[in-house]
Amino acid sequence: MKKILFATLMFLTATFAHAQNEEARQKIESAKIALISERLGLTPEDAQKFWPIYNEYSQKRRENHIEFSNARRNFNPETATEQETQEMLKLGREVKERQLKLEGEYSDRMLQVIDSRQLMSLQNAERDFKKMLLDRLDQRRQQQQNSNEQLRKQNNERMRNKRNN
Structure with missing residues (x-):
């Protein structure tokens, strides 16, 4: 239970x-x-066209970031082999290249709606x-941190008062 x-x-x-x-x-x-x-x-008309493009761009950018973050989280440089380290470096470059390509593609699309x-x-x-x-x-x-420091000081003061009483 x-x-x-x-x-x-x-x-x-x-x-x-x-x-x-x-x-x-x-x-x-x-x-x-x-x-x-x-x-x-x-303008309301431009916003109606712009936001779906921007939201799609943001989602793809977020997916790119999550992929690399997950890989980094599972990567331990202290125990990684040379090959694993090379693969991590390669993935980092690939993610940056995808990001740059994404920026170019979506900038072009956004420029059809905004100047x-x-x-x-x-x-x-x-x-x-x-x-x-x-x-x-x-x-x-x-x-x-300031709040934690104040709590520590208060607790220390209470402990001193208990000892003195």
Whole structure:
């Protein structure tokens, strides 16, 4: 019974964490869409044509990234053979080449809907959004570290007070 309860609890925790991650991912995606829409100044007609192309491009780019991330996660340079290391390097080059080809293909497709200035604005908006996201993550990490430090100090103070009493 305890094992079933524990397994159920773990499942619910994992499900909740996944739901939170999915919710966070949706919020991030919405913010990205808002930033890009603002920067590009798309007309409703252009937006209707642009977003399906951009979303397809983003999905393919994400798949490319996931493939390489999974390979890197399973690669241990300390135990890898020379051949495995060569294969990893080759995969890295292939992924970069695919990414470059993807950018060229989708840039051409997007230029049928938006002009070259908007395409440059898109690239700048993506870079700015990534920087903003990383900055926020750094801020959160810093806040978490500060919070942990405060808790440590409070706990130390409590321990001192208990000893003195």
